[in-house]
Amino acid sequence: MSSNWLTQFPDMSRRDLLTIRQTLDGAYRHFSREYGDAIEAAFHPLLKFLIWFDNLLIHTPWWIIIIAITSLVYAATRSWKLSLGVVISLLLIGYFGMWENTMRTLSIITVCTLISIALGIPIGILMARSDRAQSIITPLLDVMQTMPAFVYLIPVVMLLGIGKIPGVIAVVIYAIPPVIRLTNLGIRLVSKETLEAATAFGATPTQRLLGVQLPLAMPTIMAGINQTIMMALAMVVIASMIGVNGLGQPVLRSITNQYFTLGLLNGLAIVALAIIFDRVSQSYAKRTQKHLEGAHND
Template identity: 55%
Template sequence: MAFPEILDARSLRQGIDGFVNQLVIDYADSLERLSQPLLTFLVSVEQLLRNSPWYLVIAALAVIAWFGSRRWTLVVGVTLLMLFIGVIGQWDRGMQTLALMIVALIMCLIVGIPVGVLMSLSERFRKVALPILDVMQTMPSFVYLIPVVMLFGLGKVPALIATIVYAVPPLIRLTDLGIRLVDHSVMEAATAFGATRRQKLLGVQLPLALPNIMAGINQTTMMALSMVVVASMIGARGLGQEVLAGINRLEVGRGLLAGLAIVALAILFDRVTQAYGKRLQYPKQGDK
């Protein structure tokens, strides 16, 4: 027996479509102007990575790995992973993907940490934000690609925005959790010493929450990287585009090599962000 039709689903869909179409008509030019700095930033990072000598890029990543872990094993691992990407012929596309990842991660930090802090400070805002984060994490990424493409068209910007929307929730949640887990006795001691609310946030809560925030950055990075192939469907170039081309043309080798390069970048980001998190949590151990 069919479920009774309470709402006219067709009219509901048409209403949503009409609303988005009207947004495009009214605000297309404004959205393009707003997205231009983001596009300029992404293109600048991409050109920097693609035009820099490969050995300088590897050296820069190795230095970042060293400062994060103080372990030569990680430095050697990062170097080998980057060399592997170059050896299998995926260097240029790998740099395009790396640029998208870097810009997406920076934007997630700019958005995620302040929102997480605000959630920890305001219970009312937290109750509103949690369902929104649930929707962002559980909604299939292809669903919100549709309005993003309608509003911004095809290209790098909609791919970047879709990546940010998909990847930022873990950072927000773990920033909120990290601040809430700060020991109440520590906060009482700070209050006793006359610290203001701002001083307690910047000098006590955020430093103590850094391990959780780094865990959030790690999860956000992994989720952003998982969007590489999906983002390639709406104009993001890089390794995802190679995987998509391999699927469309049934070229197993092409897709496999690009997939292995994505795995290499995932391992690199995962190990480096984990190393920074452990170093913040156990600073004395990290120096050994």
């Protein structure tokens, strides 16, 4: 009896798995047909902004873009060496004919990072203020960080097709966990004595959050933003598979056609952007930390 059950078990499990897969696929296809147009319409303002920002970066004269980016870098870091490195990197990118693709990549990474920050920091605050929320959200973050990046593309493409918006959604899902985790961690690391002192001075919970916890947690939050940017850039090549223009498409084309130099140059351009974002965010976090330590000592 038991041996018959064991021999039938693989066939039963395969039939059950096939049934479950067909049920879930059918349900998702029905959901896509029923609500796909409404969801696409909801993202239309974001698509218009992405197109506008893309065109702004591409059609603005290159020297204005370089001055603007260098000014932002210097304002954040106060480092002439880093600012000079940014100028040289951007000039080399333009010289090798990768300017437009770099601007497209810069636009989508900027938008994805801003969306990740706008969503991630409030979720991190919620996790820091509620152990129950943390216990619910942490497993979801674990799944988001361990799931292969290609898997994100499947439901998004089925729902919205190919283009910028599906790419943005896939990048945000992939890149948002670090900023959520480190916002939660940074706020939880603020000492109880500091919070008790703020409460003793009559601070409300909102005042403690905005005036004490977030400023003290800012270096940790900046580390999370740094990691989010790095993960968004890592997703550039994968997102190019669903029609996201930028440096990822030449890299993908070089893989399929074995164009070594094309892939190398565009890969180096992605590396240059990653280094710029990394150094700027790290320098800003260090300056913030020194400012807070100086204010605390005073």
